[in-house]
Amino acid sequence: MAATSRGTTPVPPDVRPRLTVLSGPSGVGKSTVVAHMRKEHPEVWLSVSATTRKPRPGEKHGVQYFFVSDDEMDKLIANGELLEWAEFAGNRYGTPRRAVIERLEAGEPVLLEIDLQGARLVRESMPEAQLVFLAPPSWEELVRRLTGRGTEAPEVIERRLAAAKVELAAEAEFDTTLVNTSVEDVARELLALMKVL
Ligand SMILES: Nc1nc2c(ncn2[C@@H]2O[C@H](COP(=O)(O)OP(=O)(O)O)[C@@H](O)[C@H]2O)c(=O)[nH]1
Numbered sequence: 001m002a003a004t005s006r007g008t009t010p011v012p013p014d015v016r017p018r019l020t021v022l023s024g025p026s027g028v029g030k031s032t033v034v035a036h037m038r039k040e041h042p043e044v045w046l047s048v049s050a051t052t053r054k055p056r057p058g059e060k061h062g063v064q065y066f067f068v069s070d071d072e073m074d075k076l077i078a079n080g081e082l083l084e085w086a087e088f089a090g091n092r093y094g095t096p097r098r099a100v101i102e103r104l105e106a107g108e109p110v111l112l113e114i115d116l117q118g119a120r121l122v123r124e125s126m127p128e129a130q131l132v133f134l135a136p137p138s139w140e141e142l143v144r145r146l147t148g149r150g151t152e153a154p155e156v157i158e159r160r161l162a163a164a165k166v167e168l169a170a171e172a173e174f175d176t177t178l179v180n181t182s183v184e185d186v187a188r189e190l191l192a193l194m195k196v197l
């Protein structure tokens, strides 16, 4: 059997964990849920995306994102290095292809935290992926969380809330919806969907 570039024997596709995509409006709590989940289960592999967005205080290159320039993003796209990419609220975001494929071939549970457009593209290119939608308990609570996070200027919050309306209307396209009332509960449900628990 052919070896992967990591030198391991690929796990046959029928027994690999499914690729899992987590999407949901900005501020719903995706990063919080994923961080909680990975604290207990570091074996879940989370793809680190490339973005042209500027780092928030405390964000580190290679941890939350690979922070790239517009030119670098152009090259990643032109060279086919991204599994998918999308423009969201004025910045571009994309999933590096190679690491995802390697981890899936190694049989590891792989999670992508990406926007609705990206989720649709993954569904097209990898129909076996499971799409999970993280929903807020209410619109008012979403506004409260996004505003309360305090990381965006008011006009950026407005753009993200406009995008959130579009994302919420697409919930039915997803295989599963989890409502983020309790971070612990949602993290457990996500782990179960990924067959980690
Ligand atoms: N399509 C796509 N969307 C991404 C990617 N990485 C992050 N996103 C999404 O881009 C949106 C904005 O992310 P970010 O600026 O970190 O804001 P936050 O999600 O509100 O913390 C979110 O919906 C992310 O899920 C990616 O690689 N591809």
Ligand SMILES: Nc1ncnc2c1ncn2[C@@H]1O[C@H](COP(=O)(O)OP(=O)(O)O)[C@@H](O)[C@H]1O
Residues within 6 Å of the ligand: 024, 025, 026, 027, 028, 029, 030, 031, 032, 033, 145, 146, 148, 149, 180, 181, 182, 183
């Ligand atoms: N279940 C929850 N209950 C209350 N607040 C939450 C919950 N989940 C996340 N938050 C808060 O909501 C804000 C946005 O969460 P974040 O994880 O940054 O969202 P996203 O990654 O989806 O943009 C943060 O201040 C976070 O602490």
